[in-house]
Amino acid sequence: MPGSAARTGTRSNPIRAFRGARRAYGIRPCAEREATNAASAIALLSAKLDLERERANELERALFKAGEEFVSLTATAGELARLVIEAQSEVERLRCDPAMAARADPAYAEVGLHQSAPDFLVKAARRAFRREYHPDTKSPREKPAAEATFKRHEGAFDRLFAMRGMSA
Numbered sequence: 001m002p003g004s005a006a007r008t009g010t011r012s013n014p015i016r017a018f019r020g021a022r023r024a025y026g027i028r029p030c031a032e033r034e035a036t037n038a039a040s041a042i043a044l045l046s047a048k049l050d051l052e053r054e055r056a057n058e059l060e061r062a063l064f065k066a067g068e069e070f071v072s073l074t075a076t077a078g079e080l081a082r083l084v085i086e087a088q089s090e091v092e093r094l095r096c097d098p099a100m101a102a103r104a105d106p107a108y109a110e111v112g113l114h115q116s117a118p119d120f121l122v123k124a125a126r127r128a129f130r131r132e133y134h135p136d137t138k139s140p141r142e143k144p145a146a147e148a149t150f151k152r153h154e155g156a157f158d159r160l161f162a163m164r165g166m167s168a
Helices: 002-008 014-025 031-096 098-103 106-111 119-133 143-164
Strands: none
Touching (some): 106 119, 106 143, 119 143
16 A cells, blocks of 8 residues: 555555555454464474484484494404404314424323413313213213223323423
8 A cells, every 4th residue: 555655645554554454355353463473383393394304414424424334344344254264274274284283292282282271271171171071970881981081181181280380
């Protein structure tokens, strides 16, 4: 209605003009409040949507980093598996090498230990042999063979303990 005021040369009251437009276009008195409330709700939802988009972007970046880490760990695991297989084949080669067996001390070889085995391992091996081969744990039929094996291992362990200066 501003155009009509310019044509007539009189100033119109904006409130009166709004009321007239409200009547003319059928705008309800509470429509302005409803429009303001709707605009507020839209702004709030838009802000929430922006936050959710940012959160989704952060999660996508974290997922991408996790994927890169997974690829790296998979490669590392493959390399470790390859090294374990190589170590196992090297151990088998050394076990079967007659030159290594000739250099090994017979007392250590008899009980299956290496010369560099620490004292606690020698003691633990002796306890394990005693549990496994003690004649009192065998049936009467197996007792003679178990007693011979037990004495042979005990003699080997006695020599090892004496060489190392350990007490039984």
